[in-house]
Amino acid sequence: MKSGYEKERELLFSVITALYKEALVNGASGNQSIRVSENEIIITPSGGTYFNLSLEDLVLCDLSGNVLSNNGPYSSEYKLHQKIYKAFPNINGVIHTHSPYIIGVSSVLKELPLLSVESFVSGFTPVPVTENFLMPGSQLLAEESVRLLKETGSKAVILKNHGLVALGNCLTEAFNLASNLEVGAKAYFVAKNLGNPSLITKETVKK
């Protein structure tokens, strides 16, 4: 097995543990990765169940699809991560969750309006939702996600009836975005039940 990248592997494992603790992922759902060099990433394994996942289960691979560590196979959503890293050279962390409020919102709305501080993080860009339910692990899901990310300039995209994909210049940034957007989706749900949510936009910010 190729050596090195211990720090990145540990960071990825810490982030996965935090996602599980925050109930943003459950069972074996979702997948996460960190870029460790221009053409290499470490990603969660296929079918890895969170409660007994270990550091050694994380898979080092390149962006051509080759596994470089002597474990694997890698996550069935590898293509999504691969296409994002290829399309966005400055992105170094990708998080995919099946967080419940995001999934709920995605079945009703075409985008997630932002009503809290996550508005600042995401540059006041509502998070787009894919038009259709796309088969998990498919080429189409990966391509459509990248298309929406490019088109809207958002650092996150919501997969209809499925979950969230959050990007970061570093993995910690991607984690914070995934966590904040779940709070945002929950807050939106509460606000919508109480009345007409007031949103934060560039225009409504008073300095």
Ligand SMILES: [Zn+2]
């Ligand atoms: Zn998924």
